[in-house]
Amino acid sequence: MVGNKGISIWFFIGTLLLIYGLIITAANIYEYFSHSMERVIVLKELNFGIWWGILLIIIGLIYFISFRPWKKK
Amino acid sequence: MVSNLSSHLTFLFAGSSLISLGWIDSLIIVIYFCFVLGIGYYLMRFTKTGEDFFMAGRSMTAWIAGLSFVAANLGSLELMGWAASAYKYGILATHWYWIGAIPAMLFLGIVMMPFYYISKTHSVPGYLKLRFGEGASMLSAVSFGFMTVFMSGINMFSMALVMKVVLGWDINFSIWVSALTVMVYVVLGGLLAAIFNEVLQFMLIWLGALVIPIVGLIEAGGWNGMVARIQHNIAGGDYTHLWRTMGSAQDNPMGIHWTGIVFGLGLIISFAYWTTDFLVVQRVLAARNLRAAKMAPIIGAGFKMMVPFIVILPGLLGLAIIPGLVGEDVAKVTGQHSFNEVLPLMLARYAGPGLLGLGVTALIAGFMSGMAGNVSAFATVWTYDIYKPVHKKLSGSEGTDAHFVKIGRWCTIIGVFVSIGTAYLVQHFDTIMDYVQALFSFFVAPLFGTVILGMLWKRCTKAGGFWGLFAGIGSSIAMWAWVKIDPSALRIIALSEHAKDMAENMYRALWSWMICVLVTVIISYMTKPKPDSELVGLVRGCTEIPSEGDLPFFKRPIVWAAILFVVFLSLNIIFW
Numbered sequence: 001m002v003g004n005k006g007i008s009i010w011f012f013i014g015t016l017l018l019i020y021g022l023i024i025t026a027a028n029i030y031e032y033f034s035h036s037m038e039r040v041i042v043l044k045e046l047n048f049g050i051w052w053g054i055l056l057i058i059i060g061l062i063y064f065i066s067f068r069p070w071k072k073k
Numbered sequence: 074m075v076s077n078l079s080s081h082l083t084f085l086f087a088g089s090s091l092i093s094l095g096w097i098d099s100l101i102i103v104i105y106f107c108f109v110l111g112i113g114y115y116l117m118r119f120t121k122t123g124e125d126f127f128m129a130g131r132s133m134t135a136w137i138a139g140l141s142f143v144a145a146n147l148g149s150l151e152l153m154g155w156a157a158s159a160y161k162y163g164i165l166a167t168h169w170y171w172i173g174a175i176p177a178m179l180f181l182g183i184v185m186m187p188f189y190y191i192s193k194t195h196s197v198p199g200y201l202k203l204r205f206g207e208g209a210s211m212l213s214a215v216s217f218g219f220m221t222v223f224m225s226g227i228n229m230f231s232m233a234l235v236m237k238v239v240l241g242w243d244i245n246f247s248i249w250v251s252a253l254t255v256m257v258y259v260v261l262g263g264l265l266a267a268i269f270n271e272v273l274q275f276m277l278i279w280l281g282a283l284v285i286p287i288v289g290l291i292e293a294g295g296w297n298g299m300v301a302r303i304q305h306n307i308a309g310g311d312y313t314h315l316w317r318t319m320g321s322a323q324d325n326p327m328g329i330h331w332t333g334i335v336f337g338l339g340l341i342i343s344f345a346y347w348t349t350d351f352l353v354v355q356r357v358l359a360a361r362n363l364r365a366a367k368m369a370p371i372i373g374a375g376f377k378m379m380v381p382f383i384v385i386l387p388g389l390l391g392l393a394i395i396p397g398l399v400g401e402d403v404a405k406v407t408g409q410h411s412f413n414e415v416l417p418l419m420l421a422r423y424a425g426p427g428l429l430g431l432g433v434t435a436l437i438a439g440f441m442s443g444m445a446g447n448v449s450a451f452a453t454v455w456t457y458d459i460y461k462p463v464h465k466k467l468s469g470s471e472g473t474d475a476h477f478v479k480i481g482r483w484c485t486i487i488g489v490f491v492s493i494g495t496a497y498l499v500q501h502f503d504t505i506m507d508y509v510q511a512l513f514s515f516f517v518a519p520l521f522g523t524v525i526l527g528m529l530w531k532r533c534t535k536a537g538g539f540w541g542l543f544a545g546i547g548s549s550i551a552m553w554a555w556v557k558i559d560p561s562a563l564r565i566i567a568l569s570e571h572a573k574d575m576a577e578n579m580y581r582a583l584w585s586w587m588i589c590v591l592v593t594v595i596i597s598y599m600t601k602p603k604p605d606s607e608l609v610g611l612v613r614g615c616t617e618i619p620s621e622g623d624l625p626f627f628k629r630p631i632v633w634a635a636i637l638f639v640v641f642l643s644l645n646i647i648f649w
Contacts, residue, residue, distance in 0.1 A: 009112075009137065009269045009273065012108065012269070016273065016277075017276070019104060020101060020427075020431060023100065023101065023427055024101075024426075024427035024428060024431065027097045028427060028428075031426055041422065042423055043291060043423065046288070048284065048423070049424075049426065049427060049428045052284065056280060059280075
């Protein structure tokens with residue numbers, strides 16, 4: 001937001017994190033079930049990608065909803 | 074067509090690499106580039122006047138200005154350079170985040186910001202012009218211009234190195250894609266686009282880089298497990314204590330005595346950088362009111378204190394988990410991995426599909442935020458502090474606002490291209506950071522002497538300011554040249570025969586600052602000062618600072634500064 005005009009930067013951030021979260025979660029869930037890991041990573045049994053993707057979705061949603069431009073003031 | 078494209082990409086991405094990105098990772102990176110360009114395009118509609126383009130309309134909240142303040146500094150030196158330095162020097166590298174940043178940032182917010190903000194200056198050289206006249210301002214502006222393009226070059230080179238190591242991308246390809254992207258969004262949206270993207274980049278840096286310390290600590294068995302591994306890998310060396318080994322230069326891997334860290338780094342270099350380097354100060358000047366301007370560096374200090382978690386800790390974890398990385402010179406001969414590559418090596422170790430793309434995006438974001446910071450600050454200083462006075466002298470007219478916005482956009486373009494040219498020069502030092510420190514001590518340390526005297530001492534005169542700054546910069550360059558010609562001179566400058574490069578930079582900054590202050594004071598006493606009436610809004614004692622007495626206790630900047638200072642002291646004691 002510039003002054004009181006326009007879309008807040010936090011909305012852009014929320015949108016980007018939401019998109020990233022969805023992509024990363026979906027990709028890692030697919031990896032988990034398909035066992036198609038092309039590249040070996042350390043501690044893959046933690047399924048860190050899935051948890052991190054969910055975290056991004058939560059943070060993204062908070063910003064996306066809180067700073068949506070169509071929100072009534 | 075397909076085969077042509079394929080062969081073209083093979084050329085661009087040629088070379089050995091740690092990993093290859095999956096299409097998910099590539100998608101993450103492509104989306105990032107679309108977003109930053111989209112934000113630049115969106116903000117173009119709000120960038121009409123010079124105040125919009127160069128100062129973001131002075132409408133930023135404390136949080137946005139504060140995050141941007143830190144993000145502009147999160148360039149390649151923060152991510153790649155300091156992870157590498159942590160691998161080389163151990164936890165001592167944290168000094169650059171704590172004693173080398175926090176006191177100075179708090180001082181900027183509480184003591185200096187009122188004068189910068191009340192004077193309504195558009196830049197640090199602009200403040201010098203108001204306080205000392207054209208000479209000191211021009212000297213500062215020109216030296217700043219050189220420093221920013223060098224910094225941009227460092228950013229670009231580091232970014233290209235990461236892309237080469239991690240992905241096998243051609244160095245030239247990486248430099249040109251990132252540089253042109255930054256150029257487009259800064260040209261479109263000016264400082265506003267730079268600041269907004271810096272906040273976005275700050276979030277991505279944290280969320281992309283946090284993967285390494287979290288999973289790394291799990292693998293190493295927590296902090297104690299990591300320390301035990303380091304002690305096992307490097308017998309006899311202490312890499313995990315901040316102050317315990319600083320009693321003598323020969324007892325620590327950095328080869329520096331504690332006086333160099335406390336006085337050279339803590340009192341001179343950090344104060345010089347965080348309070349007078351226009352790259353970071355510009356973000357705070359864009360705040361919407363004085364309280365926001367005072368809070369922004371304090372908020373920035375809070376986040377700065379946490380940055381070692383994503384930068385230093387990965388370097389230490391690398392020391393524990395992947396020992397045996399060598400210096401750049403050895404790596405070139407033997408083909409081993411260099412410790413400059415520790416961060417991408419750790420990223421490749423832990424990041425799965427998508428996360429790898431996010432981590433690489435975090436690195437790119439870091440480089441681009443630093444680059445955008447340099448470019449937008451360069452455009453402002455070049456336009457307002459160098460071009461504008463020259464234009465006035467030559468044409469006899471002030472020039473229109475629209476004209477200077479146009480010049481600012483051209484300066485952005487020229488700045489990017491000059492930076493690209495310097496990117497290839499940054500290959501002479503053992504670590505990238507050593508080079509940056511050398512640059513800081515040439516220009517910024519003496520500048521701090523001039524600004525702080527100008528702000529706090531009303532007896533300081535125009536001639537004193539100019540000649541002090543001139544002597545400080547000159548002496549710094551002379552000391553640097555002396556050591557280059559005769560390396561044994563290092564023991565004289567750094568006060569120890571065990572001193573290494575980093576110690577030289579600390580002490581050279583200290584001496585050049587002292588010479589600047591000494592010359593300024595002597596010349597000031599020999600010349601006539603300005604009357605108090607001409608110093609209103611510029612100098613302590615002649616300027617009325619608005620009271621904060623009507624603010625609730627928890628909203629006062631001084632309260633938050635005090636809290637952060639206590640946290641800073643506590644961290645130093647915990648990791649003593």
